[in-house]
Amino acid sequence: MNIEIQTTAKSRLPEVDFDNLRFGHVFSDHMLVADYADGEWKSCKIVPFAPLTFSPAMATLHYGQSIFEGLKAYKSEQGEILVFRPYDNYKRMLRSAERMCMPPIPEEIFMEGLRELLKLDKDWIPQREGYSLYIRPFMFATDEFIGVRPSNTYKFIIFTCPVSKYYIEPVKVKIETHYTRAVAGGTGYAKAAGNYAASLYPARLAQQQGYHQLIWTDGKTHEYIEEAGTMNIMFRKDNRIITAPLSDSILAGITRDSVLTLAREWGYEVEERPVPVKEIIGYLEEGSLSAAFGVGTAATIAHIVTIGYEGKDYQLPPLEGRVFANRVLKTLDDIKYGRVEDTHGWIWKPEA
Numbered sequence: 621m622n623i624e625i626q627t628t629a630k631s632r633l634p635e636v637d638f639d640n641l642r643f644g645h646v647f648s649d650h651m652l653v654a655d656y657a658d659g660e661w662k663s664c665k666i667v668p669f670a671p672l673t674f675s676p677a678m679a680t681l682h683y684g685q686s687i688f689e690g691l692k693a694y695k696s697e698q699g700e701i702l703v704f705r706p707y708d709n710y711k712r713m714l715r716s717a718e719r720m721c722m723p724p725i726p727e728e729i730f731m732e733g734l735r736e737l738l739k740l741d742k743d744w745i746p747q748r749e750g751y752s753l754y755i756r757p758f759m760f761a762t763d764e765f766i767g768v769r770p771s772n773t774y775k776f777i778i779f780t781c782p783v784s785k786y787y788i789e790p791v792k793v794k795i796e797t798h799y800t801r802a803v804a805g806g807t808g809y810a811k812a813a814g815n816y817a818a819s820l821y822p823a824r825l826a827q828q829q830g831y832h833q834l835i836w837t838d839g840k841t842h843e844y845i846e847e848a849g850t851m852n853i854m855f856r857k858d859n860r861i862i863t864a865p866l867s868d869s870i871l872a873g874i875t876r877d878s879v880l881t882l883a884r885e886w887g888y889e890v891e892e893r894p895v896p897v898k899e900i901i902g903y904l905e906e907g908s909l910s911a912a913f914g915v916g917t918a919a920t921i922a923h924i925v926t927i928g929y930e931g932k933d934y935q936l937p938p939l940e941g942r943v944f945a946n947r948v949l950k951t952l953d954d955i956k957y958g959r960v961e962d963t964h965g966w967i968w969k970p971e972a
């Protein structure tokens with residue numbers, strides 16, 4: 621498909637204060653917009669980043685038929701654009717689309733669109749340690765119709781934002797045993813907008829109690845750990861890296877997969893299995909848990925310092941001693957910024 625490109629008359633880049641970048645507030649000059657109607661993808665354009673206009677009856681606004689992805693581009697010391705595992709995001713987006721009755725996005729639109737967009741907005745990729753260009757592909761229903769059925773028309777958009785850290789400090793999390801993020805048979809494995817909407821109220825209650833985020837438990841018994849808001853969660857106990865297994869209520873994190881791959885290569889025992897809350901609390905009570913950390917694209921590796929459960933806060937060991945989490949963070953950064961050889965085929969170079 622031909623990608624029509626309209627460039628901005630004036631870049632907003634000189635206005636950006638890179639020293640005070642907050643996650644998700646600053647958007648690059650251009651965005652990719654593709655439209656679906658009559659059973660096919662009709663057009664694909666790159667245009668200046670700008671507000672959209674739509675009908676108040678647009679289906680997404682009412683029933684939430686909307687999905688998204690999150691991935692990052694980095695700039696190497698040599699000034700090359702490096703994107704971390706974009707094809708995995710593409711494949712996950714197809715799975716989300718299927719679950720939400722949305723059409724598949726052609727690989728050409730996703731990958732070639734991303735290539736053109738990144739080449740055009742290359743200067744927006746920060747060349748600083750800890751910084752990257754966050755890429756947000758998303759698709760939503762655009763029918764002007766308020767009956768409940770899958771839309772016949774959709775927009776697929778990719779915009780990008782220069783970012784630094786998502787969590788600016790180590791995180792305090794609370795194990796949630798009342799509210800539920802996802803249930804068996806539900807949409808938890810899809811990156812569906814509604815999953816995030818549903819998480820806001822319980823997360824706000826936790827924030828009012830001084831936590832940054834929740835650790836979600838299974839919707840049926842609340843006895844097993846699933847994932848944390850905005851990231852998957854892992855625990856280190858002795859030589860073991862423990863995390864919940866993928867299921868239809870857990871997001872198949874790409875960082876999750878990368879961390880487990882490295883852990884296996886480094887000789888850790890990786891346990892992807894149901895993780896009872898009681899087991900983790902037992903380790904915390906005896907002081908034998910070496911670390912807990914969130915893993916995600918936006919969050920990268922987020923050290924957890926406190927876990928709250930049933931009114932009690934458990935403190936975790938100091939960050940300096942967390943050998944695995946620190947090593948995996950550094951190794952992934954070295955790969956993402958092109959400082960070491962990419963032996964896993966995780967890096968995609970749009971200019972190559």
Ligand code: COI
Nearest residue numbers: 690691850916917918919
């Ligand atoms: C990501 O890590 O890319 C996410 O989608 C999490 C989030 C910012 C909602």
